[in-house]
Amino acid sequence: MPELPEVETIVTGLKANLLGRRVKELVFISPHLKKKQLPGAFRPEAYRRRKILDIWRRGKMIVFRFDGQLGLLVHLKMTGQLFLADPARKIDKHTHARLTFYGLKKELLFRDIRKFGFLNCLALSQIEEKIKTDLGPEPFEISLNDFRYLLKRHGQKRLKNWLLDQKIIAGIGNIYSDEILFRARLSPFRLAGSLTEEQAVRFYRAARRVLEEAIALKGSSISDYVDAMGEKGGYQRRHRVYARDGQLCPRCHREKIVRQKINGRSTFYCPACQL
Known part of the structure; x- marks a missing residue:
């Protein structure tokens, strides 16, 4: 998608x-x-x-x-x-x-x-x-204070579901939720309201950086996506966890990337370094 x-x-x-x-x-x-x-x-x-x-x-x-x-x-x-x-x-x-x-x-x-x-x-x-x-606010427009407020307001949601809820924050789907959580070193199963101040800041910055990098490479072509000229994107070559289940974690090199369903959505993460 x-x-x-x-x-x-x-x-x-x-x-x-x-x-x-x-x-x-x-x-x-x-x-x-x-x-x-x-x-x-x-x-x-x-x-x-x-x-x-x-x-x-x-x-x-x-x-x-x-x-x-x-x-x-x-x-x-x-x-x-x-x-x-x-x-x-x-x-x-x-x-x-x-x-x-x-x-x-x-x-x-x-x-x-x-x-x-x-x-x-x-x-x-x-x-x-x-x-x-x-729709909720845009990832590039929301302030850090408002981002932290939404984490607390929807604190009982798992982070994966928090990112996917378009009424909380708009534009993020299955691919980038996994990549953002990996970048932030956060488990997709963590409750949004459980993050420390330092983790919330890291999460906020990770979301913006991953999205910025993906835009710079014209998105991810996993299956059907092409740009306005019919060309494929290049960010799929930079994915660290998405669709990489069974491969060694590129950060900790201790555990393999795991694929698990959360509310019916395939979720990819490292069980060792995403806490």
């Missing part, structure tokens, strides 16, 4: 190519996208000739702002891809939407094997309200 670094990378590429462009046509190729529209949604035809004024990331979602206060909210979920492609590219059965633009040869394709993702055609005010309701 694309997480904060992957979605941030996609947004950077989209902004470089699409800001100021006017939509020629938005087409829902697959009918399931229409079924996922929220009450009050616009029809795809409403986006014709609309200019893209801004594109940004919020959590794991992408927000497009058009003139006329129209918005488009995109969530890639598990296997979604959003990339620019040559019009000659064959549209396969997993491609569910297409946007074309005046003055741009390439078209924007939404591809999703599992069909969990969505494109919601909403007024910008509806998107802002939904984000306000559904």
Whole structure:
């Protein structure tokens, strides 16, 4: 599933190519996208000739702002891809939407094997309200004091679940929760409220550094993720624990990385140096 670094990378590429462009046509190729529209949604035809004024990331979602206060909210979920492609590219059965633009040869394709993702055609005010309701603060925007407050407020949650809860902090998923906890030397089973002051600071800094490093390498391509130009990321080569079960811990060199389920999610950690 694309997480904060992957979605941030996609947004950077989209902004470089699409800001100021006017939509020629938005087409829902697959009918399931229409079924996922929220009450009050616009029809795809409403986006014709609309200019893209801004594109940004919020959590794991992408927000497009058009003139006329129209918005488009995109969530890639598990296997979604959003990339620019040559019009000659064959549209396969997993491609569910297409946007074309005046003055741009390439078209924007939404591809999703599992069909969990969505494109919601909403007024910008509806998107802002939904984000306000559904998402907590961003990892790069939250202060250390607020971070510590949330650890105490949700103190009975295990750290793994604390990181995955989008209403507590937005944008982190299964890959980066494991990498952050390894960097911070914290067990995924620790309760959030049990951290010392020094551990909370270490946790806060580890989250920011891991995410920054992942963005610099354009995210992690584990299975389906590609950036806005259809290219794979490189941070998967820097993973220390994720999907490395059975390998010797790269830090303590004493124990092997363990894979264990927490609330149904595979979790990778070192039992020796993550306490």
